[in-house]
Amino acid sequence: MTDRRRINGPSEGTTPPVFASAVVTKPTPTRAPDSLRKIFLKTSLTPPATGSAFLELPSPAPYPNSSTLKITASVYGPRPLPSSAAFSPHARLTAELKFAPFSTPHKRRGYVRDAVERDLSVQLQNALVKSIKTGAYPKSGIDVFITVLDCEGGLDGDDDEGVEVGLMGVLAGAITCASAAVADAGIECVDLVSGGVAALVKRPQNSDAMDTDGMNAPMLVLDPSPADGYQILSAAVVGYMAGREEVTLLWTKGSVGILDGEEDELDLLMDGAIMTATAVRLVLNEAVKERMLLGLARSKGKLKEDGGGDVAMSS
Amino acid sequence: MPISILPPRRAHTSKVAEFSRSSYDDDRSAAEEGEADVDMEGDIPMSGALQRNKRGGRTSIVTPGEVVTDDPQWMRGHGTYLAVAEEGEEVGTRIVATVAGTVTKVNKLLSVKPLRARYTPDIGDLVVGRIMEVQSKRWKVDINSTQTAHLLLSSINLPGGILRKRTSTDELQIRTFFSEGDLLVAEVQSLFQDGAASLHTRSLKYGKLRNGYFVKVDAKGIQRSKSHVLTLATANGGGEVDVILGVNGYVWIAKKTSLSDGKKDGKEVSITRLEEEASEAIYSSVNEFIAPATRREIARVGNCVRALVRHDVRVDEEMLNAVYEAAVEESMEERGDADESLDGDGGRRCVEKALGLDLFSGEFKDK
Numbered sequence: 149m150t151d152r153r154r155i156n157g158p159s160e161g162t163t164p165p166v167f168a169s170a171v172v173t174k175p176t177p178t179r180a181p182d183s184l185r186k187i188f189l190k191t192s193l194t195p196p197a198t199g200s201a202f203l204e205l206p207s208p209a210p211y212p213n214s215s216t217l218k219i220t221a222s223v224y225g226p227r228p229l230p231s232s233a234a235f236s237p238h239a240r241l242t243a244e245l246k247f248a249p250f251s252t253p254h255k256r257r258g259y260v261r262d263a264v265e266r267d268l269s270v271q272l273q274n275a276l277v278k279s280i281k282t283g284a285y286p287k288s289g290i291d292v293f294i295t296v297l298d299c300e301g302g303l304d305g306d307d308d309e310g311v312e313v314g315l316m317g318v319l320a321g322a323i324t325c326a327s328a329a330v331a332d333a334g335i336e337c338v339d340l341v342s343g344g345v346a347a348l349v350k351r352p353q354n355s356d357a358m359d360t361d362g363m364n365a366p367m368l369v370l371d372p373s374p375a376d377g378y379q380i381l382s383a384a385v386v387g388y389m390a391g392r393e394e395v396t397l398l399w400t401k402g403s404v405g406i407l408d409g410e411e412d413e414l415d416l417l418m419d420g421a422i423m424t425a426t427a428v429r430l431v432l433n434e435a436v437k438e439r440m441l442l443g444l445a446r447s448k449g450k451l452k453e454d455g456g457g458d459v460a461m462s463s
Numbered sequence: 464m465p466i467s468i469l470p471p472r473r474a475h476t477s478k479v480a481e482f483s484r485s486s487y488d489d490d491r492s493a494a495e496e497g498e499a500d501v502d503m504e505g506d507i508p509m510s511g512a513l514q515r516n517k518r519g520g521r522t523s524i525v526t527p528g529e530v531v532t533d534d535p536q537w538m539r540g541h542g543t544y545l546a547v548a549e550e551g552e553e554v555g556t557r558i559v560a561t562v563a564g565t566v567t568k569v570n571k572l573l574s575v576k577p578l579r580a581r582y583t584p585d586i587g588d589l590v591v592g593r594i595m596e597v598q599s600k601r602w603k604v605d606i607n608s609t610q611t612a613h614l615l616l617s618s619i620n621l622p623g624g625i626l627r628k629r630t631s632t633d634e635l636q637i638r639t640f641f642s643e644g645d646l647l648v649a650e651v652q653s654l655f656q657d658g659a660a661s662l663h664t665r666s667l668k669y670g671k672l673r674n675g676y677f678v679k680v681d682a683k684g685i686q687r688s689k690s691h692v693l694t695l696a697t698a699n700g701g702g703e704v705d706v707i708l709g710v711n712g713y714v715w716i717a718k719k720t721s722l723s724d725g726k727k728d729g730k731e732v733s734i735t736r737l738e739e740e741a742s743e744a745i746y747s748s749v750n751e752f753i754a755p756a757t758r759r760e761i762a763r764v765g766n767c768v769r770a771l772v773r774h775d776v777r778v779d780e781e782m783l784n785a786v787y788e789a790a791v792e793e794s795m796e797e798r799g800d801a802d803e804s805l806d807g808d809g810g811r812r813c814v815e816k817a818l819g820l821d822l823f824s825g826e827f828k829d830k
Contacts, residue, residue, distance in 0.1 A: 198581070226581065226609040231596060279527075281544070281561060286657040288609040331527050334580040336561040338544060339528030391528030391559065392546070436526045436563045443578040443775075 175377035177352075177369075178208060184371040184427055189325070189435040191332040197222035199333025201435070203325040205300070208375050215253050218298040219321045221329040226288035239285035243273035245294040245322055252299060268319055269294075275323045275343070275387030275397035281336040290335060294322045300375055311402040314374045316345045316385040319399070323387045324428055331436045339389035340436070341396055342428040346420025347372040347383035348402075348413060365407060368416055370424045384417035388425035395422070525560040525575055532573065533557035540567075540574025582607045582682035582711040584660035588651045589691040591672070591709030592662070594641050600634060602641050604649070607682055607711040610659040614641070618652060618663035620670065620745065640746050646672040648707050648715065668692065670745050674753060675705070675717025678765045682712035684772030693780045694719060698791045701760030706768070708778060716764050718753050763790055763803065770810030776818065785817035792816075 150156065179185070185205050194200035200222040207214045226239050233240075245268045247257045261269075276292065299318050320343030327341045348366040366381050382402030386395050395418075404413040525531055531543060533555055539545055542562045548555050560566075564577040584590070584606065592604035595611055603611040617629050619640060633640075641647060649662035649669050664670050685691075685708050693706040703719035753761075767786045771778045790813045794803050805813060815821060 228605075228609070228611040231603070285609050287659075331563045334562055334564075334577040336542070337527045338546075338559070338561060340526065389528065391530070433526045433529070437524055440524045440563055440565070440578055 175208070175375055177376045177378060179376070181349075181367055181369040184424060185373070187324075187428065187431045189328055189431055191328050191435055191439045194220065194222045197224055197329075197333075199223040199329045199331070199335070201325045201328035201332060203321050203328075205321070205373075208373070211375075214300075214375065215298050216300050217317060217321050218296070219318070219325045220295050220297060221322070221325040222293050223290065223326070223329040223333040223335070224293075225290035225333070226285040226335065227291075229287055229289045233289075235287065237286050238282035239280065240289045241273060241277045241280060241282065241292065242289065243269050243276060243292040243294065243326065245269045245272055245296065247296045247299065250298075251296050264315065268315065268322070271319060271397060271399060272322050272326060275341055276326055276330065278394070278396040279327065279337045279339050279341045279389055280330065281338060284336050290330075292326050292329065294326060296322070300373055310350070310378075310380040311347070311383050312374065313345060313347055313372050313380055313383045313401075316383055316399065316401070317371075317373065319343060320345045320385050320387075320425075320428075323397070324432055328432055328435050332439060339391040339394075340429065340432050341387045341389055342425045342432050343385060343387055343397075344370075344421045344423070344425030344428055345372060345383060345385045346370050346417050346424055347378070347380045348404075348417060349378035349380050352378075366413075368420050370420055382413065382417060384414075384421045386418065386421040386425055388422050388429075390426050390429040523566040524564070525566060526563045527561055529560050531558045531560050531566060531575065536571060537573045538571050540569075540572045542575030542577060543573060579681050579683050581609055583658065584608055584612065584651045584654060584711070585687075586651050586653060588687065588710040589648065589707075590651060590660075590662070590711045591646065591648050591677075591707055591713035591715050592711070593713075594643055594645045594647070597637055597641070597643060599637070602637075604647070604662060606660065606662075606709075607679075607713060608658075608660065610657065612651070612660040612662050613655075614647075614649065614662045614664070616640075618661070618665060620665055620667075622746065641671065642748075645748065646677060646715065648672055648709070671748070672707070672715050672717065673748065674720060674750050675715055676761050676765055678714040678716060678768055680712050680714060680769060680772040682710075684775075684778065685710055685712055685714070686777055688777075688779055690780070693783060695764060695784060695787060697757075697760035697764070697787070699760060700754075700756045702754075702757050704757070704761055704764055706764060706783065708768075714765070714768050716761050716768070718751070718757050718761065720751065763787065763794075766790065766803065766805040766810070767813070770805040770814055773810065774814045776814055782817060786813050789813040789816040 188204040188206075189201060191199070191201045193202050200220065203217070203219045203221075205217040207216045229236070229240060244261075245265055246261065247265060249256050249259065251257060272292070272294065280290065282290075296318055299314055323341055323343035327337075330337060331340055347369050349369050349372070351365065351367045369376075369378060369380075372378060372380060372383065380402065382400065382404045384398065384400040386399075387397035388395055398418065400414065400417060404417065407413055407416075530546075531537075533548065535556065537558060539558045542560060542564060543558045544561055545556050546559045548557050558573055560575045562575055562577040562580070564575045567574050567576050582590075590606045590612075592606040592612060592614075594602050594614075595605045596603040600616045602614040604614050606612045616633060616637060621629060621633060621640075647664060647670060649664045650666070651660045652663040653661045655661065687710055691708045691710070693708070695704045695706060697704050705715075705717050705719045707715040707717075709715070764783070764787060767783060767790055768778060770790075771782060771786055776782060790803075790805060790809075793809055793813055803809070
């Protein structure tokens with residue numbers, strides 16, 4: 149007697165489908181290790197916010213439609229703290245980083261803040277708060293909201309591929325973008341903060357350095373992308389105030405030690421990340437300045453119709 | 464030695480167009496590509512704005528963290544801070560910008576003016592605000608500043624005569640004067656230590672707002688001027704419209720009502736009893752009937768204020784009247800793209816017509 153109330157499976161049973169796995173070719177790096185990606189950065193794009201910015205990195209050359217890093221930042225404030233809040237003689241900065249549900253390519257992200265977002269938010273807040281003159285705004289709050297619209301290649305790296313740098317790239321981009329938004333909001337800050345990433349990677353097999361004695365020495369790569377296909381041994385991200393030469397944030401991953409008994413890998417990583425951040429700072433300066441020029445040109449009645457170009461820099 | 468105070472000088476004269484053009488040039492971006500190359504010293508070329516001025520090629524726009532000058536003869540003003548620089552053996556101070564803006568010099572005082580900033584209250588400013596919170600003896604008022612302003616119960620006109628003492632009954636009835644969400648026009652009476660403002664409405668000019676339309680513009684769009692309360696005679700049977708330009712960027716546009724309008728018997732109110740007569744109606748939250756024609760013209764005036772601020776033209780009685788006239792004409796003309804919101808080209812055309820100026824080229828048009 150068969151059960152008529154339910155839809156039953158075939159009595160013989162089935163074999164589960166087996167799909168031929170797609171041939172995964174490991175991407176090969178197309179940039180020189182010490183060159184950075186171009187950055188698109190524009191401010192004042194979110195009208196209701198006091199200040200805002202948008203940052204985007206280009207897709208890698210062979211895959212024009214692949215996902216890249218896209219980040220928006222909006223700054224609200226300084227605005228009065230709610231009366232329930234305790235007295236604070238400084239401005240209270242809160243930073244909130246959120247991944248959009250569609251930001252990762254294969255897996256949708258939840259709406260509720262998860263541990264990764266909370267961790268990045270705290271790091272971002274630490275990186276920014278040192279640049280803002282919080283003493284100038286007593287009893288007020290500054291809220292920074294970051295939304296990651298797209299993060300290149302996802303965030304869950306395979307363990308055998310080494311250290312995962314996707315999150316670091318997101319954090320560095322978020323720092324740069326948030327700092328541009330803070331400057332756009334007209335909030336007093338001692339300096340702008342830019343983020344930079346550097347990584348030590350396993351030297352590719354076909355490298356010229358094979359025949360030298362440092363054949364197994366790792367190679368320093370600036371602004372590494374998860375899509376580059378390097379096997380990353382260790383990586384660092386910094387928040388750097390180039391005008392004051394101060395590091396506001398440092399986060400390292402992977403194992404770092406002493407190379408050949410003389411060179412400290414941590415120093416190498418930090419220097420690389422600072423170099424990246426310093427170059428990014430040029431883009432940041434130009435983006436902030438571009439908005440000023442647009443405003444000034446308008447106030448002088450001299451808005452040029454072709455003046456809507458973007459600030460893109462490469463190295 | 465006699466001291467002469469020179470007028471503030473904007474440093475960016477006539478260089479704007481040149482700079483904005485050059486920064487999009489191809490050779491310029493090529494130069495940027497070269498600059499952005501990572502140099503091993505980690506140095507960042509941030510030449511001081513004043514040095515650039517000496518070269519004469521650029522405007523003095525600075526970004527936060529940029530050194531404005533290391534010349535010790537300058538005093539630092541708003542938007543800057545002093546940093547101690549140690550370059551080798553030399554220890555000196557330099558003035559560094561804290562906001563993105565233009566460098567302004569008054570005698571030996573250097574300050575950086577941001578393009579836009581939040582409103583910072585000053586004593587005597589006329590502001591439009593919204594009640595955020597009611598406390599036992601005061602209101603907290605949002606005036607678009609970094610902190611909420613306070614309005615004390617003792618600094619409003621209590622009904623029944625201006626010189627009445629505030630009593631505990633008034634404290635219990637505090638919501639009958641202003642409650643949450645009410646809009647009011649007030650003057651900044653004093654400032655607290657932390658920069659928060661204390662307001663007062665002890666004049667018939669100030670008080671609760673009704674019969675109108677609230678417009679928020681950038682705080683820098685409304686400049687301090689002689690009069691902030693304007694009356695416009697509108698077209699299309701709209702009647703007279705009051706415009707209150709709050710220095711904080713909040714603007715109130717309402718149907719003009721005179722105080723004696725409420726009186727049914729139409730008898731004249733003597734000037735000495737004006738305060739008492741007015742006080743009963745002054746805290747009313749009920750709007751009068753506003754004819755559709757008036758509403759339409761109120762909305763048009765609001766769009767004119769927005770258009771003026773968007774094109775960075777000073778909002779005053781003369782300009783507002785001129786732009787309003789142009790906007791009325793614009794709507795009369797049967798254009799295919801008639802756009803009464805004045806958001807896009809329509810707003811630009813109206814402002815240009817009012818100014819007699821071409822906003823793109825900066826050249827005066829023949830009238």
